[in-house]
Structure formats: structure tokens, C-alpha cells
Amino acid sequence: MTSDRNYEKFQAELDNKVLRNESIAEHTTFKIGGPAQFYYEAEDTDSIVRAVKLAHKLRVDIFMLGGGSNLLMSDDGFAGLVIKTKNSHLEIKGSLVTVDAGMWLNMLVIETLKKGLSGLEPLSGIPGTVGGAVFGNAGAWGKAIGEVVKQAEVLVVANKSVRWKTMSQAELRFGYRDSSLKHGDYILLRAQLKLRKLKTGNLLKRFGEVIKQRSGKHPLDYPNAGSIFKNIRYSEDLQHLKKFEAYGKVSVGKIIDSLGFKGRKIGEAQVANEHANFIVNLGEAKAADVLELMNEIEREVESKYGVKLEREIRLVGF
Numbered sequence: 001m002t003s004d005r006n007y008e009k010f011q012a013e014l015d016n017k018v019l020r021n022e023s024i025a026e027h028t029t030f031k032i033g034g035p036a037q038f039y040y041e042a043e044d045t046d047s048i049v050r051a052v053k054l055a056h057k058l059r060v061d062i063f064m065l066g067g068g069s070n071l072l073m074s075d076d077g078f079a080g081l082v083i084k085t086k087n088s089h090l091e092i093k094g095s096l097v098t099v100d101a102g103m104w105l106n107m108l109v110i111e112t113l114k115k116g117l118s119g120l121e122p123l124s125g126i127p128g129t130v131g132g133a134v135f136g137n138a139g140a141w142g143k144a145i146g147e148v149v150k151q152a153e154v155l156v157v158a159n160k161s162v163r164w165k166t167m168s169q170a171e172l173r174f175g176y177r178d179s180s181l182k183h184g185d186y187i188l189l190r191a192q193l194k195l196r197k198l199k200t201g202n203l204l205k206r207f208g209e210v211i212k213q214r215s216g217k218h219p220l221d222y223p224n225a226g227s228i229f230k231n232i233r234y235s236e237d238l239q240h241l242k243k244f245e246a247y248g249k250v251s252v253g254k255i256i257d258s259l260g261f262k263g264r265k266i267g268e269a270q271v272a273n274e275h276a277n278f279i280v281n282l283g284e285a286k287a288a289d290v291l292e293l294m295n296e297i298e299r300e301v302e303s304k305y306g307v308k309l310e311r312e313i314r315l316v317g318f
Contacts, residue, residue: 006058007038010081013054014040014047018081024073027065027084029127031223032287033073034317036063036082045087045100045189052155052187053162055081062157063316064187067104067128070136070226074317075287085131087189092117096150097193101131105138117195119148127226131188135181136312137174142247146174150194155187164189176249177230177312219272222280227253228294229277229309241305252301252309253277259300266293291315 010018022039025031038060042048055062061080065071085102092098092115099108108130109120122143126133137146152167173180181188231249232238244254256262256276264271265282267289272278279290298309 003037006060009058010038010040010051010054014051017041021077022082024065024068024077024082028068028071028073028225029223030068030072030225030285030290031281032075032285032290034075034077034287036078036080038081039084040081041084041086042102043086045089048083048085048087048187048189049155049162049164051081051083052157055083056157056162062187064131066102066132066135069128069132070312071314071316072225072287072290074315076317078317085129089190095195095197097195098190099130099193100190101129101134101188103130104128105130105133112195116197118198119193119195120145130191134172134188134191135179136177136314137179138177144174144176145193146172146179148193148195149174150192152181152191153189154181155189157185157187176233219274219278219280222270222272222282224272224278224280225313227277227312228279229256229297230312232307232310238307241307251277255301255305256297259297259304261297261300264293264296266290266296269293271297287318291318 007020017040019039021035024033024036040051042051052062063078063080063082065082065084087100088103089100090103090111095117097112105123105126105128109124112120122141123138123145126138133145134149134152137144139145149169149172152172154165154167156163156165229252231252234245234248234250238250241250244251253276261271262273262276268282268285269289270280270282272280279293301307301309
């Protein structure tokens with residue numbers, strides 16, 4: 001009965017746009033995952049704030065969903081409110097860019113390139129939203145979005161309140177595929193980026209080059225969630241992994257490949273033939289299949305090379 005009452009309150013205050021038992025698989029790039037108890041698409045920042053405050057008042061757990069990449073949702077789904085961010089306002093003043101969390105990252109790259117602004121080209125082709133990119137400090141080719149983030153506006157969800165806060169780059173504590181947003185009760189609303197002014201023509205050419213490079217190395221034929229594990233920061237004590245090093249990182253994909261994992265399957269989950277740090281959904285893969293395959297990779301890598309892999313993919317509902 002509590003679930004029914006909460007649903008009625010969500011509907012009353014969120015314009016009758018809340019769904020029950022919505023399949024999260026339909027909203028992730030992996031196409032895996034059970035139902036959300038409650039599901040709401042927030043079209044603007046005010047809608048996100050209203051939904052978060054209401055869920056907090058009702059003591060309903062919240063999960064913020066962006067583009068659905070880098071995510072493995074449990075087969076049991078999520079017991080709470082899933083808020084899909086669709087806020088996408090963009091403002092460009094000189095080299096300062098203010099962008100909502102729900103804007104697609106590739107759209108942001110294109111729009112900034114049109115204005116002759118440089119700094120985001122290495123992110124070309126990365127799936128997902130700006131919010132997800134800032135949350136996980138997305139990057140490629142030795143660059144990451146945190147390098148150009150000046151500040152971010154967030155909601156801080158505390159025990160007794162939900163409050164608005166502006167976080168500086170220092171407070172965001174960006175690291176390799178990491179930020180302080182991953183380690184606190186923060187909900188990202190928008191970010192401000194500081195880019196560089198350069199010639200438009202050269203930038204647009206670079207965008208095409210990066211897209212071409214990514215498409216040649218990553219699996220495109222089957223649903224996947226992107227890189228499963230973080231690459232490893234190279235150091236002197238990892239001399240035995242030197243042959244796998246690139247851009248100052250040890251390529252986990254090359255390590256996994258060296259162990260013969262490409263093509264290995266559990267159920268309908270398979271290590272991609274194109275890149276061993278990707279797992280693809282051949283059609284009806286379960287989250288449990290993916291997790292078992294991940295565990296198998298972790299065990300064999302640690303046994304062979306003595307290193308513990310760190311997961312880049314986010315597990316929800318387990």
C-alpha cells in the first residue's frame with residue numbers, strides 16, 4: 001500500500017508522468033536490467049529538483065540515469081525512483097560553456113566545435129550525457145573532461161534536506177575515471193567548462209578523425225556498456241606490464257586479450273572480439289551473466305599478473 005500511496009503522490013506532483021515497473025533495459029546501452037519501481041523523465045532542471053525533493057520527502061531511493069552507458073542494472077531492477085535527466089540547456093559566452101547534465105556529450109562536442117572552441121575533441125564519439133561524463137571524468141587519448149570543468153552545480157542530498165551547491169574544480173577532485181561526485185550524495189544539474197578559442201575548420205576535421213578511430217576499435221554490432229574495467233596507471237613497480245602500456249596507462253584490454261578472453265561467453269554475455277575490455281549482449285544476456293564473466297576476468301588477471309582490476313562500469317541494484 002505504501003508503494004501505491006507514493007505512486008499517487010509522485011503522479012500528483014510530477015504532472016502524471018511517472019511510470020511504474022518501467023524496464024530499465026530499454027534505457028541503457030547494454031539493454032540489460034529489470035524494472036524500476038518508479039520511473040520519471042525530467043525535461044528540465046526544475047523538474048529534477050522537484051522529483052529529488054519529493055523522493056527525499058517520501059524516503060524513496062533515487063537513481064539518476066543519463067544516457068545509460070557504463071551501467072549494469074541488476075536483473076531485479078531498482079527499488080525506488082529512477083530519474084532520467086533530459087535537461088539540455090546550453091549557453092556559450094566566449095570560451096565559457098554552461099551546459100545542463102542531460103545534454104548528450106556528442107552534441108556538446110559538436111556545438112562547441114561550431115563556435116571554434118577546443119578542449120572536448122578527444123571525447124568525440126563517447127556515448128552518454130554530460131552529467132555521466134563529468135560524474136565519471138570520461139576521457140580518451142590521455143585527456144579527460146575534468147581538465148576543462150571550471151565548476152558544477154549540484155544538489156546535495158543530506159539526511160534532513162536537499163540543498164543547491166556550486167562545487168569548484170578543486171572540490172570535484174577529478175581523478176582517473178573518477179570525481180568526488182561518485183563518493184557523496186550529489187546530483188549533478190549543470191557544469192561550466194572553460195575551453196580555448198581556435199580555428200573551426202581544423203577542429204571539425206579532428207572530430208571526424210576521432211570518431212573514425214573509435215569506430216575502428218570498439219564493438220558496434222551488439223549492445224554494450226563501454227569499457228568494463230579502468231586502465232591502470234603505469235608505474236615502476238609494474239615493469240612486468242610495460243608491454244601493455246600506452247598514454248601512461250596499462251591497457252586492461254590488452255591484458256585481458258593476452259589471457260585469451262576474446263569471444264568467451266557466459267550465457268548471452270560475451271567478451272567482444274574487437275576489444276577485450278568490452279562485454280557485449282548477444283541478445284538476451286542477463287546481468288548475472290555479465291557479472292560472472294567480470295568476476296572470471298578479475299580472478300584470472302590477478303592470478304596471472306598480480307593486479308586487481310578496478311571496475312569502470314557502475315553496478316546498480318545488486
